[in-house]
Amino acid sequence: MDIATATVLAKYLGAGLAMIGTIGAGIGIGLSVGGAVQAMGRNPDATSTIQTNMILGVAFAEAVAIYCLVVSLILLFVI
Amino acid sequence: MNSMKKLIRIVIVLGIFVFLCGILPRLVPTILPTISIEAEPVFCIGGGLIDGCKGGFAVTNSLLATALVDVLLIGLFWSVTRKLKEVPSGAQNFLEAMIEILFNQARQIAGSNAAKIFPVGATIFLFVFFANYMELVPFVDSVGYVHHAEGKTQGYELDKSTPEGSAVVFLNPKCRVITEEAFGRLTKAAQQSRADAGCQAPISATSEDKGWAVVPTVRTATTDINTTLALALAAVAATQIFGVMGHMPHGKKGVGAVLTGIKRYLSKFFNIGGLRKEGVGKIFGAVDLFASLLEGLSEFVKIISFTFRLFGNIFAGTILIFVVMSLIPYVGPVAALLLETFVGVIQAYVFMMLTFVFMNTAAQTHGEGGH
Structure with missing residues (x-):
């Protein structure tokens, strides 16, 4: 295997591996939304407050997944 | 009788679906646009675009989009706030509702x-x-100038139907310019389909001619x-x-x-x-x-x-x-x-x-x- 083929291979492999990081964000978002929905079920009056905080939490967790995505996009299209 | 009608209806819907998803894309193939992470310059103030806009100010397509959004927002709010009414209607009503929702979030x-x-x-x-x-x-993101692909971008070949010296050119979606080394990695069927479509031979890795790509005039600002x-x-x-x-x-x-x-x-x-x-x-x-x-x-x-x-x-x-x-x-x-x-x-x-x-x-x- 020559260098050029190895580079291409490593590029795609790296892009795929980078996306493994999104597993954590997925679990985090699932947990926070699950908790928020339970809380809304118990106390429907507090829905608006819970929803706001939930979206903020989801945004923070999602940011981590987006970092992975950006890394893999850079591997695919820039390097 | 009724079930017969239902069956015909299902067949017709399926037929339209197959036509749109399977046949039409074959007849009128579409292009995967060249994806570039950085914004491309559209024109250059005080310099030449060809030499990478040295010493000038490159106006990129995302900058144009930003200006467009600014004009849109300022125009919208200016035109509405000129003639405010006691009882809002139309655009004023919409904007007031929007601002109220945002303000409630801030107050919360x-x-x-x-x-x-x-x-x-x-x-x-x-x-x-x-x-x-x-x-x-x-x-947006689709209409623009066709230019020579540069850097890592692999462009497309010009379609044979493009008239000489024409302002509007057609790219051949079946012929993406590839290097010899990438061509070798393709399957036999893919190599054959390139040959059938009349594509040119693959280029060498050091070649400057990388085909043609579209630089969109306006690109989504936040990309x-x-x-x-x-x-x-x-x-x-x-x-x-x-x-x-x-x-x-x-x-x-x-x-x-x-x-x-x-x-x-x-x-x-x-x-x-x-x-x-x-x-x-x-x-x-x-x-x-x-x-x-x-x-x-x-x-x-x-x-x-x-x-x-x-x-x-x-x-x-x-x-x-x-x-x-x-x-x-x-x-x-x-x-x-x-x-x-x-x-x-x-x-x-x-x-x-x-x-x-x-x-x-x-x-x-x-x-x-x-x-």
């Missing part, structure tokens, strides 16, 4: 401070909202990392200013009050008060100092997280639309566009909410913290 977070932080967050929301929705507008970085810097800078304002002594104005505010605000990030204590208190003071330094670091992390959250979401969305449009061009994009409608508004909302929250926390003094 900041309470009495809402009126002070509202302009920053609302401006960001409106700009990001309109900029994100630009990717749903037809011709350029510079736009989102600028927004993030503005939001975080506003947070710092508001933090200093919140720490100023009550009811006082002038340079002295501002300096006191800056001093008090900075003590949040360089908390050396604990080090002056005696004995064990000194250790806790050192821990406090370390924690406060981390707090300072988190201000820079905010910039990064703001930047990449918006950029990553919208850029990934654009790529999704590109890829779906090239694979299932006539039905598929509906799903992708629907998803992007959702993502666009959510990201604008999240950007605004985080700005509100950060500004509100920055303004909280030690005494009243955590209310």
Whole structure:
């Protein structure tokens, strides 16, 4: 295997591996939304407050997944 | 009889579906646009575009989009606020409802401070909202100039049907320019289909002629990392200013009050008060100092997280639309566009909410913290 083929291979492999990081964000978002929905079920009056905080939490967790995505996009299209 | 009619109806719907998804894309093949992470210059002020706009100011396609959004927003609000009515209707009604929703969000977070932080967050929301929705507008990201592909980009060959010296050219979607080495990796069937389509021979790795690519004249503003970085810097800078304002002594104005505010605000990030204590208190003071330094670091992390959250979401969305449009061009994009409608508004909302929250926390003094 020559260098050029190895580079291409490593590029795609790296892009795929980078996306493994999104597993954590997925679990985090699932947990926070699950908790928020339970809380809304118990106390429907507090829905608006819970929803706001939930979206903020989801945004923070999602940011981590987006970092992975950006890394893999850079591997695919820039390097 | 009835079931027969139903069957015919199902067959007709399936037929339309197969035609749109399977046959039409074969007859009228679509192109996967060349994906570039940086914005491309469209024209150059005070320099030549050919030599990379040296010494001039390159106007990129995302800058044009930003200007378009600005014109749209300013025009909309200017035209509506010229003739305000007591009982709103039409556009005024819509904008008032929108502003009211945003203001309620600010009030929920900041309470009495809402009126002070509202302009920053609302401006960001409106700009990001309109900029994100630009990717749903037809011709954005798709109409532009055809030029020689450069750098890593692999362009397409010109179609044979293009007349000599014509202003409008056709690219051949079946003939993407590839290197010899990449050609060798293709399957036999793929190599054959390239030959059938009448493509030119693969180029060598060092070749300069990489075919033709479309540079869109207008590209979604938030798919350029510079736009989102600028927004993030503005939001975080506003947070710092508001933090200093919140720490100023009550009811006082002038340079002295501002300096006191800056001093008090900075003590949040360089908390050396604990080090002056005696004995064990000194250790806790050192821990406090370390924690406060981390707090300072988190201000820079905010910039990064703001930047990449918006950029990553919208850029990934654009790529999704590109890829779906090239694979299932006539039905598929509906799903992708629907998803992007959702993502666009959510990201604008999240950007605004985080700005509100950060500004509100920055303004909280030690005494009243955590209310």
